[in-house]
Every structure is written in structure tokens, then in C-alpha cells.
Amino acid sequence: MTHTATPNSSIEITVNGTRLSVSANHSLIQALWKTGHPNFKSASCLEGVCGSCRIMVKYHDQPDVSMALACQSRVEAEMQVVFPQYLEKQSSTLLNHRYQLQLSSESEQQLKRTFPEAAHCRHCHGCTVACPKGIDVEQGVKLANEGKLAAAGDLFINCVMCDLCSTSCPEDIAPNYVALFARRTSAFNQPTPPNLANRLQALQRGELKIKY
């Protein structure tokens, strides 16, 4: 068990360029709250599933910057943190794709039409490195480009739509949205589950009334 630091001990960190003295043994979000540091826009679920508290973080003993979720990160002395801004939705060319879910015979063509830039992947690994959930994002794009939509989508089970992969792509691919397209298309194209279909038919026949 690594919860050894006493709760009251104080450490120094840098957040968005500001030096802060925070209590050890807290998540970054909890520590910021304790300092009164305003971060209303970048915390919601605190369970690592909403993606709102994404950060770029550099630990003093590591050479590289990594991506993480602040609610899932414990404060460490001399860590440097930036909360990156989200893309402006309306102005972004990244997030202007539109599609209607269609039958699978159409889906490969639809992917190419909807996300033409996906084919331009230069395999730089930027997206994969950027993912705070450890998803092999680049492989997902590759599988989608090969028409293997179900396999591509399955790689993204843990995706919280934090958009960091989209932000990091030099070709303006939005990999998490490509993957979501793949996931949704796969779900849409699975045969109706027999148990659900049976029940829907029984309801339509009016066989299942409620009595009280």
C-alpha cells in the first residue's frame, strides 16, 4: 500500500504556470479544490469516465510529458500540469463530420466519405501517446481504414471521448470519432437480439398488459 504520506504534508506543484502548495495524498482535482484554485470547467465525474479533467503532465523524474486525467492522478512533488482547452466545436474542422447510420454494405464507403482524412494517417503514434486510457488509437484508425470496423471499435471500449487524440493528430484526423463511427455502425448492424425481438412482438400484439 502506498498511502503513506501524512494527509497534511504539503508539496509544491505547477498548474497552468502557477506555483501551488497543495496537500499530498490527494487527487489533483481534490488538491486544487483545497487550495481554492478555480477549475470548474475541468472536473465532473471524478471516476475517470467523462474526460473533462484531461491534463498534460510532466513528473520531475520523467523526461516526457504524458496525458492523464486529473481525477485519476495523485499529486506528486514538482509535477507540472496543464489543463488544455477543448476545441471550439463550432469552428473546428475536426468535428464537422455528419453521418446517418447505415447498413454494413455501405459502411466502408461511408467511412471514406465521412472521414476522408483518416486515410492520410502517417503512423506518427501521436494519438496513441496522447491517450490517457492507454488505447492503441493508431491501430484503431488502421483497422477502420481496412474496413475492419468491429475490430477497430473494440479497441475503444475504454474511450472517454477526451479528444486528446484528435487534438494531437497532424493530419486533422479525429480518431476517437472514427472509432465511435465504427462502434455505432457495428451496433446498428448486428441482428436484432432474439430475446428483445420476441418481447417487442409480444408487446405489439398487446399480450403484456399491466394490471393493478
Add this chain to the structure above:
Amino acid sequence: MSNGIPLEQARQAYRIDLKRPLRPSAIDNQKLLQDFHPDYANNSHAALKVGVNCNDPCHPQLVALLQSNSATNEAMLATATQIESDVLVIGSGGAGCSAALIAAENGANVLIATKLRAGDSNTVMAEGGIQASIEDNDTPQAHFDETLKAGHHCSDKRLVEQMVLDGPDVIQWLIQQGMQFDRDGEGNLCTRRAGGTSADRVLYYHDYTGLEMMRVLRESVRQHNRITTYDYSPAVELLSNKDGHCSGALLYSIETQQYTIVKAKSVILASGGLGRMHLNGFPTSNHVGATGDGLVLAYRLGAQLQTLDSFQYHPTGLAWPQTLAGTLITEGIRSAGAQLVNSSGKRFIDELAPRDVVSAAIMRECAEGRGIRLESGRQGVWLDIPTLEKQQPGRLAQAFPKFIALCNKADIDPYRSPLLICPTLHYQNGGVVINEACETTIPGLYCAGEVSGGIHGKNRIMGNALLEIISFGRRAGAAAAARHPPSDSQLLLDHLKAFRHEIKSNHIASNTQGPLLFPHYASFSRRGT
């Protein structure tokens, strides 16, 4: 209150045990609730002094919120930018998104105003699943009966009837939106059993049911050309016309500190619950924005509320480590077979009894000296994961990735060490009174999801929240879009004047400003207030 056994000692004493007997209870469930459930405690009872629910029982912290001061004034309205939409949806969780999608599909222009980022909600955190009666050995009637029974027969039967009959169609609609569910080898939807029920009726996607739902709905909303979303723009007041009907809302931008008036023929409140009020000092499983805003706004406008003294304390909130206190561990894990064990290694309750009963049973173990004590004095009991893993090796890792991520974050090896849990404030059972079309008692104001009341009575079963938000969200969207625009669409604060007058004449001096928008520890304040 007895002390229990210190954590380290209890951890040393813990053993995997495949045959733990269940200790028969000497008291019945009703007595258990009376004596140990927080809803029944002395500090949970007060009555409202003003408004349409005057004299109704209500939790004292909620009384203070509902009778709080409003910071809204005429100057804010005068300087605000005004925009117009057919339908305004407040909140962007599952209820808000499904309401917006259906309203837009029915031709309405929709504006979603949400306090945080689109989709930040309790929905995204939902793990257990969604109820729908689809198995051969199950019926909507059983779903209906068990929802009523678990809720202590305090539900509005018409609402429950409609919801359980909607169930299968809700699932079909979600699949058509592109949502995945776990399926068996024959393509059937997998089901599991919720506490307090007799049939496998909870459908799920791993322990990410809410995340999967929210990914899909948020994307549908984002792509819809008749829906606009305002992020970081909580509603801080509802507005009314001369007849007292809802005609819009005042929004406040957390980013720009500016106010915006939205004029709308219909307003749908889908603003969720209030776990971040930490009733009775409990930790909560809720997201940061769950501060009961919708109840305050609706009550000031004169909407009737109900069941304001009943809240769900989910049995299995993480109790240790302290920094993660309150984080939910899904009921799905008990449904899969995990047992609750006290400090002497004994089971003390049917783990799949209704949630309020299981929580009361845990509180009883702690109160009677059979709990496990933290240095802070708080107590909990074990959720016995290692024994489950021994019985069903590999099940957890495969079916509960979110749970495994939580254990990693907590530095707990769940295969070797049991988890210390205690009840966590999870859900607001009551809320705004609605009818089958999600209309409140105020024309023009609709409600869907946790902010509304009447469906779960005094205790909700697992999976009925996700069903409720889609079933009623869709209906709210359809009804709001179909509403005939009123002839008078003025945007006034007359209802607020009347409410303030009532507060003043009752000599209530509140030092609370509502809506809260954020929990106190987030140190938020609105410009000019």
C-alpha cells in the same frame, strides 16, 4: 455507537471463504430501516415553510436550499443577451440528450444548456445497467410489481406502467442510435439480476453502460442540425409569462461570466440530482454538478414537488482510501456473486435485497460493533472480491473494467484484498411531480430524469434510472415539441417576487444562495453575487 475493529487488524484477519453462512436477522426489514437507514434518522426530518409544498416533509438541507435566496435581479435580465429556441433543454445527461433528439426529430429547434461539458452527468458514470423485461421467464408485470415493492408502494403507478412497457422499445432505440450491449453466443442480450427483483432484467455493456450510452447520445446530439448546445452555461433562474407559465430561462456562462436569456415555448428540466449536497455528511457517488439546481428553480416557479425526504444511499461506496471515499462500486458485482462480510468474517444480509435494506444492514453492523474502523472513525464492511475471484476466476477482469481501473487508482489488489465499503449518497428518489407526458404543474415546464419524482417511490432498483431517463426523456421531448406556443411569451420574474415575498413574510432568514451550481469546496461564485 460501537467502535468496530481497526482496518489493519481486520485486514490481517480476513480469509477467503467459499462457504460463508448468512446470519439470520433478528429484526425484519422495516425495523432495520427504521433503526439504521439515514432517511429515518432524526436529523433527516423537517418541513417546508413556503411554496406549494408548504408543511410537506423534506430533508432539512433540502429545505434550506428550496428556501434559499435567489441572486437574480432585473438588472441581470436587462443586460443579458436574448436568444430564442422552440425548446430549451436544461441538462445534457441521458434524459436531456434523448429529450433534445426527439424534440428535434419532431421538428423543433432545440437549445441544450448544460452546466459542464456536454454529457457530463451521472449518466456517464452508470455502471450496473438498464432494466427492460425481455426474458421469457420475466414479464413487464413483474418489473412493475417489483419497482413498486422496492419503492415501498409510494410510486405513481401510471408512470411506472408506462416506463416498464417502454423498456424493450427503449433498448431498440438505443441500439438504433448505435449503442452496444453485451450479448451471448446466440446474439441475445445478456441480462443480470438487480437487488430486490426476481428475474434477470438488467441489460448492460461491461460496467460501462452509462459511458457507452452517453458516447452514443452525445454524438447523435452533436450531429443534429436542429440542436445547439451551450456548454458551461447553467440555468440560474426560470422565467415566466404574465400567467405564471414557464417561458424561458436565464443562463449564466461560467466561461464569460455573461448572462443569456433563452425564450422558449417549452422548457425541459433534465438537470439531475443532488448528491453533492452531501446530505447528513455522507460521501457521494455523484458527479460534481449534482447540486439540486433543478429542484430550486422549479420550486420558485411554483411547480409541485414530491417525496423530498427520501434518498438512496447506495450500499457499496468505497470507504478506503479516504481520497476516494464515496466512489461507487457497481451492484453488478454483487449481482455476479460478491458477498458483504463484517469484521468477523460473517455475512449479515442477502446482498441482493433492495438497496435501502442492504445499506441499513451495513449501517447496523457498524453501529453494533461489527464494522471495520478507519483512523478517521468512519466505519465500513468488506466487499469480498477475493472469494468471488476464487469462485469465478477471470470474471471481474472480463466484465468490470471500470472497477479494475478504480482498484488500480486506489492501489488495491482486489484479488487478494477485500474492499472496505460503506453506503454513499447516490440518488434523489423524489423530485418534481410529472404526468405521463412529463408535464409539471406549471404549463410550459417539463421534467425528465432524476430531477422528476414519482417513479421510484422511496427506493430505486438498479437499472431503473437508465430506463427512466430514456423513457421519460423521449416523452418529454415529444410533448415539448408538440406544445402550442402560448400567446403571451413575456419573460418575467414575477414568480420570484412572489416567492421572495412569501419567504420574507415567514421570517425566514437564509444565508444560502441557490441554485448552488457547485459544491462548496469548489469555491465557485457568480459574478455580481
